[in-house]
């Protein structure tokens with residue numbers, strides 16, 4: 001009998017010396033593997049493959065896609081991540097995503113677990129193990145396992161997780177009529193945390209909940225001065241009557257890889273005398289957004305999405321907006337054909 005006065009019988013722990021028996025099954029590894037962990041859950045169907053440095057390999061069985069509970073990413077949100085997509089067997093704009101991942105890790109003083117070439121090799125292998133040429137790829141760098149304390153010094157080293165899932169359809173493919181948006185009641189994160197893609201996404205979670213509860217596609221938070229900041233996982237921009245495309249200043253938002261790519265593509269269009277006529281980063285008020293000619297939402301999942309309603313303002317011709325049409329086409333072409341931004345998985 002163990003010294004604490006418990007005896008394990010079958011699946012149950014008998015309490016020796018306690019007046020009432022325990023009723024919760026006590027699982028050993030064989031029972032856990034055979035009966036519990038292998039049970040498939042419906043939400044796992046898009047899960048394709050996972051690499052975990054803590055296990056030293058790739059798994060494709062969702063039952064094995066596990067993170068140790070003492071990894072400080074789990075109980076403190078102490079980690080960073082980035083999400084990119086694989087399109088036609090090629091990772092789009094991977095360099096920009098890994099640059100941002102490294103910047104986020106550096107901001108939290110987390111050492112990258114390996115060099116860039118090794119990381120790219122692990123990402124490639126994990127996507128290949130997933131078996132699909134179209135996929136969403138999450139790369140997480142955590143403080144690593146170490147304790148249940150708060151101190152990062154408890155953890156001997158960082159951990160790397162790469163999760164490959166089915167690529168969801170872009171917003172406009174799933175909602176061809178465009179998006180609805182509204183100002184959020186959740187304030188934007190303080191600038192330092194807004195700029196770091198860290199694993200504490202609680203304000204973003206609450207914004208997503210708010211959008212579902214209010215039945216709008218996206219809510220947009222305001223910064224401390226009341227200017228438009230961003231959506232839960234996407235950036236926003238407006239187009240003025242003169243054709244100028246404006247995004248919020250980069251101080252209070254995550255510098256989205258899609259937004260920065262859209263800005264580059266917009267500048268090429270402007271240089272050719274096309275729409276948009278100009279591109280700027282500046283403070284944007286809610287009134288300005290409501291009075292804009294067009295409003296756009298951009299991100300890795302939504303690509304370029306046209307907003308058809310913002311608060312009470314209806315954008316009647318959102319889908320015909322010249323900036324929306326030009327930029328969504330330009331980004332789509334970039335994603336499909338810009339070989340300079342593609343990393344083949346083969």
Ligand SMILES: Cc1ncc(COP(=O)(O)O)c(C=O)c1O
Nearest residue numbers: 233234235254256257258299300
């Ligand atoms: C808070 C936030 N803003 C903006 C974005 C858009 O960034 P990207 O275009 O790199 O997907 C994201 C992406 O997840 C995000 O989480």
